[in-house]
Amino acid sequence: MTSTTAHDAEQVHIVGYGTLIKVWGILVALTGALVALSASHSPNLALLGLLVITPTKASLVFFYFMHLKYESTALKYMVVAAITVLVIFVGLTFADYLYR
Amino acid sequence: MTSAAAESTSETQPAEGHAGPHRDYIGAKLGMWIFVFTELILFGGLFVAYGMYRAMFPQDFHHASGELNVTLGVINTLVLLTSSLTIAMSITAIRLGKKVQAMALLSTTAVFGCVFLVNKFFEWKAKIHHGIFPGSPLLAQRHHGEALFFSLYYGMTGLHGLHVTVGVILMVIMLVFLARNKIRQDDFIKLENTGLYWHLVDVIWIFLLPLFYLAA
Amino acid sequence: MSTAVAPAAVRPAEEPSFYAHKGIASWLLTTDHKRIGILYLCAMITFFLVAMTIGFFMRLEHMTMGPTVMKPTTYNALFTLHGVIMIFLFVIPGLPAVFGNFFLPIMIGAPDVAFPRLNLMSWYLFMSGACIALTSLFTGGGPPDTGWSFYVPYSVTTGTNVTMAVFGAFVLGFSSILTGLNFITTMHRMRAKGMNWMRMPLFPWALYATAWVQVLATPILGITLLLVILERVFHLGIFNPALGGDPILYQHLFWIYSHPAVYIMIIPAMGAISEIIPTFAHRTIFGYKAIVMSSMGIAGVGSLVWAHHMFTSGMSQVAIITFSLLTFLVAIPSAIKIFNWVTTLHHGSIELRAPMLFALGFIFLFSIGGLTGLFQGALAVNVHLHDTYFIVGHFHYVMFGGTGFAFFAALHYWYPKMFGRMYNERTAVVAFVHMFVGFNLFYFTFLVLGLMGMPRRYYDHLPHFHVGHLIATVGSWILIAGLLIMVYNLVRGLFRKVEVPGNPWGGVTLEWTVPSPPPVENFHTLPVITEDPYHFNPVQPVAKETP
Numbered sequence: 001m002t003s004t005t006a007h008d009a010e011q012v013h014i015v016g017y018g019t020l021i022k023v024w025g026i027l028v029a030l031t032g033a034l035v036a037l038s039a040s041h042s043p044n045l046a047l048l049g050l051l052v053i054t055p056t057k058a059s060l061v062f063f064y065f066m067h068l069k070y071e072s073t074a075l076k077y078m079v080v081a082a083i084t085v086l087v088i089f090v091g092l093t094f095a096d097y098l099y100r
Numbered sequence: 101m102t103s104a105a106a107e108s109t110s111e112t113q114p115a116e117g118h119a120g121p122h123r124d125y126i127g128a129k130l131g132m133w134i135f136v137f138t139e140l141i142l143f144g145g146l147f148v149a150y151g152m153y154r155a156m157f158p159q160d161f162h163h164a165s166g167e168l169n170v171t172l173g174v175i176n177t178l179v180l181l182t183s184s185l186t187i188a189m190s191i192t193a194i195r196l197g198k199k200v201q202a203m204a205l206l207s208t209t210a211v212f213g214c215v216f217l218v219n220k221f222f223e224w225k226a227k228i229h230h231g232i233f234p235g236s237p238l239l240a241q242r243h244h245g246e247a248l249f250f251s252l253y254y255g256m257t258g259l260h261g262l263h264v265t266v267g268v269i270l271m272v273i274m275l276v277f278l279a280r281n282k283i284r285q286d287d288f289i290k291l292e293n294t295g296l297y298w299h300l301v302d303v304i305w306i307f308l309l310p311l312f313y314l315a316a
Numbered sequence: 317m318s319t320a321v322a323p324a325a326v327r328p329a330e331e332p333s334f335y336a337h338k339g340i341a342s343w344l345l346t347t348d349h350k351r352i353g354i355l356y357l358c359a360m361i362t363f364f365l366v367a368m369t370i371g372f373f374m375r376l377e378h379m380t381m382g383p384t385v386m387k388p389t390t391y392n393a394l395f396t397l398h399g400v401i402m403i404f405l406f407v408i409p410g411l412p413a414v415f416g417n418f419f420l421p422i423m424i425g426a427p428d429v430a431f432p433r434l435n436l437m438s439w440y441l442f443m444s445g446a447c448i449a450l451t452s453l454f455t456g457g458g459p460p461d462t463g464w465s466f467y468v469p470y471s472v473t474t475g476t477n478v479t480m481a482v483f484g485a486f487v488l489g490f491s492s493i494l495t496g497l498n499f500i501t502t503m504h505r506m507r508a509k510g511m512n513w514m515r516m517p518l519f520p521w522a523l524y525a526t527a528w529v530q531v532l533a534t535p536i537l538g539i540t541l542l543l544v545i546l547e548r549v550f551h552l553g554i555f556n557p558a559l560g561g562d563p564i565l566y567q568h569l570f571w572i573y574s575h576p577a578v579y580i581m582i583i584p585a586m587g588a589i590s591e592i593i594p595t596f597a598h599r600t601i602f603g604y605k606a607i608v609m610s611s612m613g614i615a616g617v618g619s620l621v622w623a624h625h626m627f628t629s630g631m632s633q634v635a636i637i638t639f640s641l642l643t644f645l646v647a648i649p650s651a652i653k654i655f656n657w658v659t660t661l662h663h664g665s666i667e668l669r670a671p672m673l674f675a676l677g678f679i680f681l682f683s684i685g686g687l688t689g690l691f692q693g694a695l696a697v698n699v700h701l702h703d704t705y706f707i708v709g710h711f712h713y714v715m716f717g718g719t720g721f722a723f724f725a726a727l728h729y730w731y732p733k734m735f736g737r738m739y740n741e742r743t744a745v746v747a748f749v750h751m752f753v754g755f756n757l758f759y760f761t762f763l764v765l766g767l768m769g770m771p772r773r774y775y776d777h778l779p780h781f782h783v784g785h786l787i788a789t790v791g792s793w794i795l796i797a798g799l800l801i802m803v804y805n806l807v808r809g810l811f812r813k814v815e816v817p818g819n820p821w822g823g824v825t826l827e828w829t830v831p832s833p834p835p836v837e838n839f840h841t842l843p844v845i846t847e848d849p850y851h852f853n854p855v856q857p858v859a860k861e862t863p
Contacts, residue, residue, distance in 0.1 A: 009125040009289070014195050015188065024185040031177055031309075035170070038314035050310045058303045065188045066299045067292075074504070075133060082137040085532045086144040088620060090151050092638070093568050096623070097152045099632035127430050127505040134497045138535045145539035145569055149554055152565055235551030244560020251553040251561075255546060 160245020399464030425508025449484030496530030522587020597664025681717025706766025750798025757791030
């Protein structure tokens with residue numbers, strides 16, 4: 001972090017109402033798509049919904065609502081690290097359960 | 101302290117004449133993000149349990165999920181997504197100096213949070229009425245995977261509901277701060293951090309929806 | 317020296333030490349990181365002595381076959397308590413809680429941590445967790461008898477007060493998480509001007525790596541313990557085999573935290589050693605970058621190896637092979653550090669004062685502990701060694717010989733700075749010798765007993781183990797004698813009226829530029845950093861005689 005002023009809050013980008021509402025609209029649409037895919041009696045489509053749409057929704061919340069898009073690179077790396085750690089925990093535990 | 105502050109080179113030294121804890125907007129936000137990570141991992145442990153049991157009992161999970169009310173689940177999702185919108189907007193509002201709008205939007209968020217909890221209350225009530233709750237004899241008689249599905253359902257939505265409750269309480273406190281100008285255009289980190297917490301609650305629900313309601 | 321400030325041997329009259337403000341409220345309501353470090357120290361030494369006494373009685377029980385001084389159920393409660401207190405109340409908080417709190421801000425040139433009030437809350441969470449765990453001794457079904465790992469199904473079915481003890485550990489977890497959060501933010505935001513990351517000393521670097529483990533691993537413990545409570549109180553059923561639950565899942569969740577926890581224990585210990593060795597070899601550390609990378613590497617890879625505690629539990633073949641391989645990998649960054657420390661001694665001007673003795677002892681004891689860990693990581697060998705005294709010997713070598721000795725090394729090293737007093741050097745050496753001899757007699761015998769097949773957590777033993785138990789118990793007495801001499805020496809030193817200079821050891825990091833003890837705000841003027849952290853005057857070799 002290299003910001004050196006006590007007024008660095010002022011420098012940080014403000015996300016306008018318009019952008020927020022657009023993101024909200026996309027989230028609602030994605031939710032609809034997710035429900036549609038899950039109801040489609042095709043387990044593969046449902047899985048697609050789970051593995052693609054859901055992380056996309058979460059990413060939109062992170063990037064726009066939680067302002068991550070406008071934050072420092074260091075913070076972005078930290079988020080990646082935290083999520084990676086979680087994925088590793090799940091993944092390595094699957095090394096047991098998938099091969100019992 | 102004042103002469104040292106004038107000579108000092110740290111960006112977080114208090115301004116001239118100000119004693120007490122220094123203000124560091126970026127540091128406060130970083131601290132909150134780290135707390136968000138810990139919450140992600142906390143729920144993550146339950147996701148590990150869900151993942152393993154679903155891998156072990158895919159049919160049972162599919163079957164049990166069909167007993168959950170998809171409509172209610174989707175409504176709750178929309179409620180939380182909209183509440184995320186309103187709290188994000190309330191932060192924008194206060195940053196533009198619009199105190200009344202900020203308070204209105206924050207109150208709306210809190211109301212949405214309460215709506216979520218009310219929905220959850222009725223959902224649980226219905227299930228418990230049908231004999232499906234942790235430790236119930238009915239659940240013990242069902243297939244193993246189904247019993248585990250509902251154990252995870254209560255565990256995860258319960259912990260999530262607890263977090264929603266805490267979030268609503270935090271928002272009420274922030275409303276008081278806004279009213280008393282302790283959150284202002286030039287000092288809004290408390291509201292922003294509350295927002296981060298609330299968005300996290302939203303993100304967790306974004307994952308809970310497909311895992312529990314849409315697995316059928 | 318890394319700053320332009322003259323040696324601060326004299327305290328300016330207008331700059332009292334941080335002890336000046338008196339009264340119990342000034343301690344219990346403090347937000348001064350130095351006072352919080354001292355608060356942790358007092359609590360943790362107390363908990364250590366309690367758990368040490370429990371260990372003493374455990375060894376006493378093994379002096380004879382059959383009952384000696386207690387019933388079997390008492391023994392089960394004692395080894396559980398010994399583990400819970402030592403691990404959650406001493407080794408895990410360990411160096412970060414005491415020396416991290418006291419020295420992190422000073423070593424990076426900051427006036428305090430990022431969140432001083434949160435820091436105080438961490439201490440109160442620590443004390444609350446301890447009190448909650450204490451109440452389990454006297455309420456419900458009495459102290460838990462499950463072992464500190466609280467394995468299901470026994471922890472869910474036993475009548476002892478597991479709920480209370482586990483809730484105490486849950487609260488303690490939050491103390492650890494908040495400390496980690498505080499330290500990460502402090503290092504990102506409050507380093508002195510000119511102190512870029514690669515000019516930060518190695519103890520703060522160690523605290524940084526540790527803090528990430530604290531923040532990312534501890535929540536898993538939180539949820540796991542919560543699930544045990546929910547199971548006991550609400551019959552949630554996630555681990556209940558009757559409902560299809562899998563007890564091995566508990567083990568996965570438990571060790572996903574508890575293995576990284578041992579890296580929370582050891583990384584700061586290694587950081588302290590990385591400070592002490594250069595000071596008492598009077599030369600810069602060998603391979604600063606390698607030590608930084610290996611600290612982060614241990615933290616990272618160490619989070620991938622948890623199931624090596626579960627090789628015999630019934631996991632899949634794929635899992636045990638995967639985790640065995642990963643376990644061998646994590647030895648690499650640890651070994652790198654050992655090489656770096658030993659190489660630092662080469663061409664150094666070595667001074668064998670008490671802190672250095674403990675540090676060298678650490679290197680020897682941790683090496684044994686680490687190597688025995690490798691044996692355990694080999695799958696076929698593990699079948700023979702699991703749940704034997706070999707494991708107990710291994711983890712005492714790394715946790716006690718490692719973190720414990722490093723803690724004592726740090727205590728002797730930073731004692732003059734923290735207290736403005738000095739202990740008796742000769743008594744300290746006597747204590748160290750007792751501890752080192754007693755420790756090895758005690759725990760090396762455990763390694764042998766384990767190879768012979770002595771199971772752990774057993775109240776009694778078969779005749780062919782008896783001689784080993786006797787030797788180990790005598791070793792434990794010598795070790796305890798050394799510990800008591802050390803504690804006596806350190807406490808006595810507080811009352812000896814000796815004025816201590818700012819830099820008794822010739823150290824070159826920032827804490828040695830402030831008075832002993834430091835003033836409340838640490839630095840009269842915040843330093844500006846222009847050099848690497850270990851800028852000793854190089855040893856000037858005598859030129860070879862020219863013919």
